[in-house]
Amino acid sequence: MENRRVRLRFAPSPTGGLHMGGVRTALFNYLFAKKHGGDFLLRIEDTDQTRYVKGAEEYIVAALEWSGIKIDEGVSVGGPHAPYRQSERKEKGIYQKYADQLVASGHAYYAFDTAEELDAMRKRLEAAKVAAPQYNSVSRQTMRNSTTLSEDEVKKLLDAKTPYVIRLKVPRNEEIRFHDIIRGWVVVNSSQVDDKVLLKSDGMPTYHLAHIVDDYLMEISHAVRGEEWLPSAPAHILIYRYLGWEEVMPQLAHLPLILKPDGNGKLSKRDKSGLPMFPLNWHDENTGENYLGYRESGFFPEAFANMLAMLGWNPGTTQEIFSMEELIQNFSFERVNKSGAKFDPEKTKWYNQQYLRKKSDAELAKLFRPILQEKLNEQGLSIDNFGVSYIEGVCKLVKEKSHFVAEFWESGKYFFIAPSSYDADVIKKRWNEQAASFIQEISVAYRDLADFTFEETEKTFKAVAEKMGIGAGSVMQLFRVCLSGVGGGPVLFEMVELLGKNEVVKRLEHALVNINK
Ligand code: GLU
Numbered sequence: 001m002e003n004r005r006v007r008l009r010f011a012p013s014p015t016g017g018l019h020m021g022g023v024r025t026a027l028f029n030y031l032f033a034k035k036h037g038g039d040f041l042l043r044i045e046d047t048d049q050t051r052y053v054k055g056a057e058e059y060i061v062a063a064l065e066w067s068g069i070k071i072d073e074g075v076s077v078g079g080p081h082a083p084y085r086q087s088e089r090k091e092k093g094i095y096q097k098y099a100d101q102l103v104a105s106g107h108a109y110y111a112f113d114t115a116e117e118l119d120a121m122r123k124r125l126e127a128a129k130v131a132a133p134q135y136n137s138v139s140r141q142t143m144r145n146s147t148t149l150s151e152d153e154v155k156k157l158l159d160a161k162t163p164y165v166i167r168l169k170v171p172r173n174e175e176i177r178f179h180d181i182i183r184g185w186v187v188v189n190s191s192q193v194d195d196k197v198l199l200k201s202d203g204m205p206t207y208h209l210a211h212i213v214d215d216y217l218m219e220i221s222h223a224v225r226g227e228e229w230l231p232s233a234p235a236h237i238l239i240y241r242y243l244g245w246e247e248v249m250p251q252l253a254h255l256p257l258i259l260k261p262d263g264n265g266k267l268s269k270r271d272k273s274g275l276p277m278f279p280l281n282w283h284d285e286n287t288g289e290n291y292l293g294y295r296e297s298g299f300f301p302e303a304f305a306n307m308l309a310m311l312g313w314n315p316g317t318t319q320e321i322f323s324m325e326e327l328i329q330n331f332s333f334e335r336v337n338k339s340g341a342k343f344d345p346e347k348t349k350w351y352n353q354q355y356l357r358k359k360s361d362a363e364l365a366k367l368f369r370p371i372l373q374e375k376l377n378e379q380g381l382s383i384d385n386f387g388v389s390y391i392e393g394v395c396k397l398v399k400e401k402s403h404f405v406a407e408f409w410e411s412g413k414y415f416f417i418a419p420s421s422y423d424a425d426v427i428k429k430r431w432n433e434q435a436a437s438f439i440q441e442i443s444v445a446y447r448d449l450a451d452f453t454f455e456e457t458e459k460t461f462k463a464v465a466e467k468m469g470i471g472a473g474s475v476m477q478l479f480r481v482c483l484s485g486v487g488g489g490p491v492l493f494e495m496v497e498l499l500g501k502n503e504v505v506k507r508l509e510h511a512l513v514n515i516n517k
Helices: 020-035 056-065 086-091 096-104 115-127 151-161 207-217 227-242 301-309 325-329 345-357 363-376 388-403 407-415 426-428 433-447 454-468 471-482 492-499 501-516
Strands: 009-010 039-042 106-112 165-169 175-180 185-189 197-199 222-226 251-255
Touching: 009 020, 009 222, 009 227, 020 039, 020 056, 020 222, 020 251, 020 301, 020 325, 039 056, 056 301, 086 207, 096 106, 096 197, 096 207, 106 151, 165 227, 175 227, 175 251, 175 363, 185 227, 197 207, 222 388, 222 426, 227 251, 301 325, 345 388, 345 407, 345 454, 363 388, 363 407, 388 407, 388 492, 407 492, 426 471, 433 454, 433 471, 433 501, 454 471, 454 492, 471 501
Parallel strands: 009 039, 222 251
Antiparallel strands: 106 165, 165 197, 175 185
């Protein structure tokens, strides 16, 4: 199938909020589609109505959008293959005819077994120590289906509207080979494959039939999905073959698992590593559970997508920071690992920090503004007392040590509120008569300083210290504490310059009075 248009789909079931593993699957589909100038589709696989969760579909669409994954065709945008929701496609009778076709060609059959009969079969096989009891080429011979009943009996049952399912008739002993772009050739004997249900008794197709019919009709070129679908792939190959579509079936790729930070098992949506497992806040209406989102935790979508791409894929170089455009350019399934990828919470925060540092002070100030406004309001203060360039200046100074914009308040609140208490350890260690007179002297010197810049304030500081015969280094931290109340922070004289002459002098005088008390 050379020269085929590249079309990939993300096909989630709306059984809950889309967790980060799901977003990664969507992302890899998207990156590959875009790299090859193709289409990315969103199809909603809602054939299992018992597992349907309200709001899940809207959440999936919003999550992809926030993550920077653009949908070319699908539930939210429409397209030539609409509808893109399988329950609606079922209403249009899209699947039934293919199930019927498989029955007619002898590759599928009606099975009338009741739940009790199925249960009895399972118990019988368990008692006989069959390793994996399943409905297959052997056990089907003991069951009530159109391979064991006469044509007449079958007709009678169908006429009487006896509930039935349609099952795939898997051959007893045949080698099934297929190629996975990530895993290479996979060979399975058909004796390992069960007679999967294709159509349920309510006429709803199962995932197995529905996704194949849809991938075919929607001309999907590559089916990329989670590793958990690998065991079903041999049955899917048979379905493609029996429908006569093997030549045009999508190339398969099964993505590696995302593992817990300690590498011990699959990352769960209830993971307690401290970071969100969902892109956006998610409230599950069925269970009442709430999950925190990356968005609401202050992550940038670019950082989230970059981090996700590196979970299982690597560029083959040491580059770690990739824009979406760069991910698209560099992505290939050859560089996706077979083995699981460990989720790393620290590295995830590191990604956010890298993106934070790349933002301009103006952008950061815009993001910080609502947080600042709220904090100042809590203190009965107004943001209007601070100019735009002042707020940008604060962002510039505090961003280096922050992972999130929300941290700016904690690390820089003294830029907005003068300290009322002073780091006790520093005071105890550094405050003495000589230090106090230095603070006194420097406040006087600053009052007369015309050019209150980084360079001039530093020069003056050193000159005053020298004149008094004390090492500038020995009073620096104390000086800082007088201005901010805390012992650490940004480059000292940058802080001084930003605070400005009036504020600095005022704070020094205030410190002299209050520390001495
Ligand atoms: N509906 C399936 C899921 O939610 C899709 C699997 C596939 O992509 O084929 O995992």
